[in-house]
């Protein structure tokens with residue numbers, strides 16, 4: 007039995023009934039990483055010894071007849087934005103190179119408690135800022151479907167490691183599309199849960215009011231399995247929702263008959279790649295075949311989504327990233343700081359440390375956010391953005407009064423060549439067009455493959471659901487995957 | 501226009517205070533680290549207060565409760581909805597690069613607190629309070645700039661401890677008023693149990709804003725530029741710094757004529773040893789803190805009922821307590837002020853004592869003369885005082901009954917304090933016993949009979965000769981009251997047939 011060809015649900019069952027050991031699963035993942043990752047660069051850190059030790063502990067538990075956790079033996083890649091007490095957590099930044107947190111993120115702790123095996127930390131855009139994974143200080147991730155192309159981002163490593171079957175599932179974070187967009191470009195399934203559904207504690211903050219951790223896998227059902235473990239109230243995260251966690255995987259059987267799916271005609275306007283448009287339209291047909299009805303709806307303020315997002319997210323980021331100042335931890339300049347060009351040696355130390363530690367996109371967003379929050383600009387930018395955010399939220403409430411789900415594209419194009427957009431930040435920001443409003447509204451969304459281009463690149467389909475409607479969201483995506491084979495395709499290298 | 505308080509001064513002094521008070525919570529404002537002064541540096545920290553990546557704040561409800569109590573006692577309006585904001589600035593003792601504070605929606609506003617001088621040096625002054633808000637404290641930077649090393653050390657134990665910021669309107673009119681008002685504020689907060697208000701340990705910090713309104717010859721008013729004074733580490737230095745600054749501003753105005761608006765607000769530091777304020781380096785521009793709502797915390801809501809419940813649970817304020825002591829125990833305002841100023845436990849001791857001896861004034865006298873003196877001498881609080889109110893009441897009762905006089909009573913009380921024994925035991929040990937009337941009469945007759953010479957002297961008009969009888973009486977029985985012996989002996993001699 008090839009562990010990495012199994013779904014997460016089947017792998018966990020195989021470990022539980024003794025058909026596979028956790029060590030076999032872990033070793034398979036480690037072997038594959040050793041073989042493929044030099045070309046992919048999906049992982050920033052892999053600790054074979056500790057992964058195998060965790061797997062051995064799971065096997066010993068089983069041997070001793072003790073009950074196993076719900077994810078026993080499951081190889082998981084974790085985005086390097088989540089704190090791990092036994093592995094570095096760098097956010098793909100020189101600023102945090104070598105930084106090792108003294109605690110586990112809530113999600114990491116829940117994964118460990120469920121007997122999952124954390125196989126390594128995955129590559130990402132620096133501090134989760136980017137849509138191509140080219141902003142990593144440790145090199146871009148290469149798309150497993152075409153190594154000359156980007157994976158999307160910012161959870162590019164988490165998407166690629168699942169796409170290339172280097173781990174069965176992975177954990178990403180989604181602030182404006184950072185799970186769904188790379189999932190779409192890499193042909194995997196990625197879920198952005200409702201804001202507050204998964205604790206943010208231990209997720210290195212990019213934009214606190216938008217960040218949300220979520221699972222990535224080959225199927226919606228596997229995403230549901232992981233979500234059952236990582237979702238739940240965390241009293242140490244004030245924004246965490248105190249709501250019961252349903253058994254997502256037990257709620258997939260009900261057919262889609264009577265489910266109303268919204269389609270936003272504006273999504274199919276200029277800029278949408280024709281092959282993507284065709285595949286997404288075909289996606290609606292699949293859902294229709296499953297019993298859903300399709301209804302054209304309008305999200306009138308969605309067109310301001312990108313502008314709104316690029317005021318709110320950088321504003322919060324400019325504050326969240328102020329702590330990387332070279333004083334207590336992280337990168338500090340080795341320059342002597344005695345230049346007259348600065349107000350004081352302290353200010354010089356701040357400036358040099360941050361100039362050296364942050365990459366260009368991070369600096370750009372810190373400047374954008376600092377500007378938007380400045381006296382005299384706050385009302386025109388940040389405050390106005392909050393007002394538009396409320397309108398977008400209301401759009402979603404209005405839409406979800408008419409339909410149960412909203413379908414559509416994840417990205418306007420399939421995976422683009424590395425380097426194509428790196429000199430054009432605005433083009434890069436527009437990649438978030440279809441995904442940012444989900445975060446601004448705080449609802450949930452999922453992306454899964456709905457076809458391939460003629461040249462063999464995956465195309466993603468996005469579904470969005472109201473807050474806490476993950477059961478329906480997963481059920482619809484699972485139904486889609488019962489009727490299609492797109493999610494079973496693997497890259498040629500795999 | 502504010503009225504001048506000092507008729508002699510050619511200007512009105514205008515003072516507003518900004519007070520920061522650390523709250524007496526077990527744990528910090530947004531994490532579960534201990535909130536305690538004096539621990540070894542950086543031992544009371546965790547990922548949250550260290551601002552480590554990924555850490556998140558959770559509000560300490562107890563801190564919020566204490567803050568609402570304080571604001572309620574200050575007559576503030578309590579908001580039903582309040583939120584947190586980030587105040588962004590870089591400093592090494594601020595590990596997150598921002599302070600969680602309250603900007604546009606503080607939890608309370610529009611209060612008032614009166615400054616009353618018990619000696620009546622100035623008219624009672626009602627001072628409006630602009631706002632009271634809650635925020636997290638920063639850590640402490642210690643700069644060692646000796647030997648040109650400019651070494652800085654940072655202690656983050658204080659980082660994230662709950663801090664109440666109380667901002668007054670510029671309603672104070674003299675340095676003495678400012679000092680008095682601060683004293684009343686401190687007493688109130690200590691009575692509420694929200695803070696220990698220890699300026700030496702930094703749990704109460706004061707910044708003062710001051711300027712002068714100077715009537716000009718043309719009838720208009722010149723206002724001097726506002727100066728903010730920092731680095732004052734006692735109420736006395738607040739008064740001294742303000743007194744210095746008032747004179748300095750007047751002289752500067754006379755020399756330069758500079759008025760408010762022609763110069764930016766200046767910050768001056770108080771140098772206690774030199775007794776002067778010094779201009780501090782201007783921060784570039786005025787700082788832009790880029791306040792925005794803290795996305796890691798949820799807004800705090802209080803219902804009208806919750807606010808009412810807090811109001812009902814408020815203890816008696818020092819002001820109300822003074823008034824009640826004056827009325828209930830018929831003691832002067834000065835006495836009430838001294839007693840209340842010593843804290844609630846001492847007032848309770850006093851009231852128990854006053855009840856037991858059924859005499860407020862006598863109780864107050866004993867408190868001020870004997871109890872307070874001992875507390876001061878021994879540097880202890882009333883909780884550590886060795887004699888309970890009932891013990892002191894016992895002594896006072898015996899004095900009232902005439903067992904012994906007040907000075908003897910004070911000796912007995914001093915011995916009770918020193919030995920921890922009861923009045924009964926001390927009286928017995930000192931051989932003190934009440935001398936009965938018959939016993940005293942018998943003694944005096946015996947003395948008169950045994951001293952014909954003294955009797956003759958008295959009879960010849962030398963009344964002072966009776967002193968000899970008193971000396972002998974004391975030898976025979978040390979408990980006799982000299983005045984009584986003298987009176988009785990003279991009476992017996994007077995009744996003898998004339999020689």
Ligand SMILES: [Zn+2]
Nearest residue numbers: 531533546549
């Ligand atoms: Zn702490």
